[in-house]
Amino acid sequence: MTILSVFDIGLAVLILGIGVWTIAAREAFAAVIGFVVYGLLLSIAWVRLSAVDVALTEAAIGGGMTGMLMLGAVARLRLAKGNDTRASLPVRLAAGVLCALVAAGLATAILSPPEAIPTLAPMVMENLAQSGLGNPVAGVLFVYRALDTLLEKVVLILALLGVWSLAPDSVWGGIPGLRLYAQRSSTLTFLAQLLPPLGIVVAIYMCWVGAKEPGGAFQGGTVLAAMWLLVMIAGLRSVPSIDQRWLRLLLVVGPVIFLAIGIAGMVLATAFLAYPAGYAKPLIVAVEFALTLSIGVALGLLAAGPPERVQRP
C-alpha cells in the first residue's frame, strides 16, 4: 500500500463523506456549501486522474459558478417558501432512485470494460503536431470535434435565453435581479477592487496557455464571469439591463466568429470547420479569445438570473 494509494483512498472517502453530508443536510444553504466543497475536492480528484483540464473546469464551474447559481436558487426558494427549504419526501425518493440508477449504469460501464478498450487517443497524439497545438484536449475541442464545441457554445446562449424567458412580460429587457451584498461594505469593496485585475490576467493566461498546456477558453471565461459577478455584488458597477447592445454583442461574438471561421473553411480549406494548412493555430487562438469573452458574459448573466426590474427612464 503505497503512500499514493493511501492518499487516493483518503480523498475518495472524504469526497463520499461530503456527498453524504450534502444529501443529509437539513437546510438548502448548508447543502449548497457542501456541494461547493464537494466540487473543490473533486478538482483534486481530477488532478489525481491526470485530467488537469477537467480539474481546472471543476474548480471553476463546480466550485464557484454552480455554487453561485444554486445560492441564487436557494434565495428565491426562501422568498417563496420561507425557511423550510427541504423538498418533499416523494421528490427526494424519486431523485434518489434516479441517481442510484445513473450511478449503477456508470459503475457497470467502468467495472466491466470491453476486452480491447476502443480509443482514438494514439491517433490524436500522432496527428496533433499538424495543427500546431500542444494540448491534446485543445486539439480534440477545436480540431477534431470542433462542431461539438461550436454547438456547446450555442447551447450556452440557449440556456441563457431560457433563464431570461422566466421574466414577466412587463420587465423583459430589464435589469437582472442579482442579489447584491446587503450593506455598503468597505471590505468587500476592497476585495472587488483588488481581485478583478488579477482575475483578468489569470483569465487571459488561461485562454492563452490552453493551446499548449491545460487551460482554454472555458476556464478563462469562467474566471471572467466570476470577477464580473464580484464587481456587481460589491456594488461597484450596476447590473446592466439585458437589452444593452454591447452585452448582446459580447454574448454572440464568440460563436459568430467560430461559425464564420467554420464557414470560411468550406472555401479556404476542404470542409466546414476545417482550417487552412499552417493557419490552424492562429485561427484557433482567435476563436478561443472570442469564446472567452462570450462565455464570461454568458455565465455571468446566467448567475445573475432573469430580469426583475426595468431601467428607470
Add this chain to the structure above:
Amino acid sequence: MASFLFGAAGFVLAMVALGLFVILQRPAEVDHMMAAQLLGTGGVAILVLLAAATETPPIVDVALLLALFAAFAAVAFVRSASGSTSESRETASGG
C-alpha cells in the same frame, strides 16, 4: 523526495478532512462558511505539493484557480447569509 511530498500532501489532506468534519458538524451557518476558507488554503497546499511531487507544473494552475474560486465562493456564501435579512433592491416600477 517525491514520496515525502506525497506524504505531506496526504497529511494536509487529513488535516483538511478533520477540519471539514469539525466545521460541518456545528449547526451554525457561519461555521459552514469557513469551509471555503479552509479549502482555499488547504486545497492549494495539497495541489502545490502534488505538482512538485509528480513534477507536473500545470497542477499549479489548478491551485491558482482553486484559490480564486474559493475566495469567490466565500463571498457568495457571505452574501447569501447576510442578504436574507435585508434586501436592498429598489422596488420595481414597470415602464
Add this chain to the structure above:
Amino acid sequence: MKLAFDIFTVVLVTAGALFFLAGTVGLIRFPDSLTRLHALTKVDNLGLGLVVLGLLPQANGVFGALKLVSIWLLVQLSGAIVTQLIAGAVRQRGPQG
C-alpha cells in the same frame, strides 16, 4: 547543492504541515466562531506560506517559482479579506449563526 535544496524543502514543508496541524487543532478546540476563524486563517495561511517557500527550489524554473509565490500572495490577501467578511457576518448574526 541538490542535497542542500532537498533538506531545505523537507524542513520547511514539514514545518508547514505542522502549522496546518496547529490550525486544525485550533479549529477543534477554540470556543467560538471568531477564534476558530482566527486559527483557521492565520495559521493555515502561514502553513501554506512555509510549504510554498519549501517548494521553491523544486519549482519549474524562475517562472514557476514566481507563480508559486504569487499564488501564496493571492491566498494571503484574499484570505485576509474574506475572513473580515465572514467575521462581519458572525458579528451581525450573533454567535448562534
